[in-house]
Amino acid sequence: MRESGTRRNFFTWTRNALAAAGVLSAAPGRGQSVPSHPTLASGEDYYDKLGVTKIVNAAGTYTMFTASIMPPSVQAAVASAAKHPVRLAELQKKSGEYIAKRLNCEAALVSAGAASALTLGTAACMTVGNKKAPELLPLDTAGLKNEVIVQKTHRYGYDHALKNCGIRFVEIETLEQYEAAFTDRTVMCHFFNAAEEGQISREDWIRVSHKHGVPCFNDAAADVPPISNLWKYTQMGFDLVTFSGGKGMRGPQNAGLLLGRKDLIEAAAWNNSPFDETVGRGMKVAKEQIVGMVAAVDWFLSQTDEGMQAEFRRRADRIVAQLRDIPTLTHQTFVPPVANQVPHLVIRYDQAKVRKSPLEVAEILRGGSPSIELNPSTGRKSGTAGLPSDENSIVVGVWMLEPGEDLIVGRRLREVLSKAVA
Ligand SMILES: *Cc1c(COP(=O)(O)O)cnc(C)c1O
Numbered sequence: 001m002r003e004s005g006t007r008r009n010f011f012t013w014t015r016n017a018l019a020a021a022g023v024l025s026a027a028p029g030r031g032q033s034v035p036s037h038p039t040l041a042s043g044e045d046y047y048d049k050l051g052v053t054k055i056v057n058a059a060g061t062y063t064m065f066t067a068s069i070m071p072p073s074v075q076a077a078v079a080s081a082a083k084h085p086v087r088l089a090e091l092q093k094k095s096g097e098y099i100a101k102r103l104n105c106e107a108a109l110v111s112a113g114a115a116s117a118l119t120l121g122t123a124a125c126m127t128v129g130n131k132k133a134p135e136l137l138p139l140d141t142a143g144l145k146n147e148v149i150v151q152k153t154h155r156y157g158y159d160h161a162l163k164n165c166g167i168r169f170v171e172i173e174t175l176e177q178y179e180a181a182f183t184d185r186t187v188m189c190h191f192f193n194a195a196e197e198g199q200i201s202r203e204d205w206i207r208v209s210h211k212h213g214v215p216c217f218n219d220a221a222a223d224v225p226p227i228s229n230l231w232k233y234t235q236m237g238f239d240l241v242t243f244s245g246g247k248g249m250r251g252p253q254n255a256g257l258l259l260g261r262k263d264l265i266e267a268a269a270w271n272n273s274p275f276d277e278t279v280g281r282g283m284k285v286a287k288e289q290i291v292g293m294v295a296a297v298d299w300f301l302s303q304t305d306e307g308m309q310a311e312f313r314r315r316a317d318r319i320v321a322q323l324r325d326i327p328t329l330t331h332q333t334f335v336p337p338v339a340n341q342v343p344h345l346v347i348r349y350d351q352a353k354v355r356k357s358p359l360e361v362a363e364i365l366r367g368g369s370p371s372i373e374l375n376p377s378t379g380r381k382s383g384t385a386g387l388p389s390d391e392n393s394i395v396v397g398v399w400m401l402e403p404g405e406d407l408i409v410g411r412r413l414r415e416v417l418s419k420a421v422a
Helices: 002-021 046-050 072-081 088-102 114-127 159-163 175-180 202-211 229-236 262-270 287-301 305-322 358-367 405-419
Strands: 055-058 107-111 147-151 168-172 186-192 216-219 240-244 256-260 330-334 344-348 371-374 393-397
Touching: 055 393, 055 405, 072 287, 088 107, 088 256, 088 262, 088 287, 107 114, 107 262, 107 287, 114 159, 114 186, 114 216, 114 240, 114 256, 114 262, 159 168, 175 202, 186 202, 202 216, 202 229, 229 240, 229 256, 256 262, 256 287, 305 330, 305 344, 305 405, 358 371, 358 393, 358 405, 371 393, 371 405, 393 405
Parallel strands: 055 371, 147 168, 147 186, 186 216, 216 240
Antiparallel strands: 107 256, 240 256, 330 344, 344 393
16 A cells, blocks of 8 residues: 555646656646747746746845846847857946946946946956956955945945945944044945935035045936936946846846946946956846846936826725725825835735735735735834834735736735735
8 A cells, every 4th residue: 555655646746746847738727728838039948847936026126036127129139249259348337338328427337236336336446547456355454445434324235335345344424433433444325225224415525535535336226216316326427336237227136336436437347347356246147137127217317207107006006996895904005205106006905804914915916826025124113124014904905016916916915804804
């Protein structure tokens, strides 16, 4: 008995494994249709082949949910770039020049995301004017300037991207302390654009760093829209600014922008792939992603803030329309102040009447079909990006939904919440 059970398990396993590998696809079950050949244009669906669950992204531009979907024009640019080899140096140079022109800054570089731009920009400040210096990072920095001044409240989860260069943070709080913090080893002043606290304004940050002849960097990774932020901070005087390519701009997720002063962008390039003895060698951006980032800049500049905001509000409204009959339910659309500055739908209800907590609802939606990810602030007090969330709120990030998915999210929420009515 035991043996045959084992064998049956083995056969079942084999059959499943073969089916998963596509080997048995010539014998589909009843009612199943198997495409004879995946079309060349769309390619084989490797998520299905690998058994990876596709999700509806009602969260936002979170890296753990692969952030954004490239618009069709960007997907097409990536696909067409994949068809031809080019000279990498020429592509890096011309893409940078094109982006700089479109974004009204001196120079630009496509990095492997904003975190990579933080590393390359820091390395640039440490090595500018010294082409032999890149190979000294991160350990042999005794002969280089390596102190980065930062407001205490601007320390954050991306500190490590700067530390990769072998820098040391010098924390300050007041303007007076800022003035006094400069030494002959100060190499950069770092600003976190979406920091919720901090006494020193952007203008003062720039003024004081320039008085001491030290470049300043603004991390604005998640801070578009508004579109004009793409030139606002460089024009304000920041020497370096970064934006994530795969967040609001909907470029390739492993791309980003480093914008700013020409000499620093040039130095950032020496610290980058394809140069071997550099901190950036592992931050390779392939031709497809470089082109995709350029196409994303074009796509993003073809949008309007009003158009995007109106579309996101319509999505929120369509979801709310599905929830009209849920007792005690209230809703608001909330626009965070700096990062992710787009309408988010926040839903609340009396849990004595609707007996499922927001965290339970999130779990049910995650486990359903299609699998839906709500904003991670759902049911949590410490919301991300300034969202006003708590144990009693569901947060729907509508901006990364694909067409029609607002209805799917609305209906699933209605199903789950109406079932929970006491
Ligand atoms: C997302 C983010 C980054 C990292 O961006 P990637 O493009 O994912 O590397 C850096 N800084 C801030 C403030 C961010 O929000």
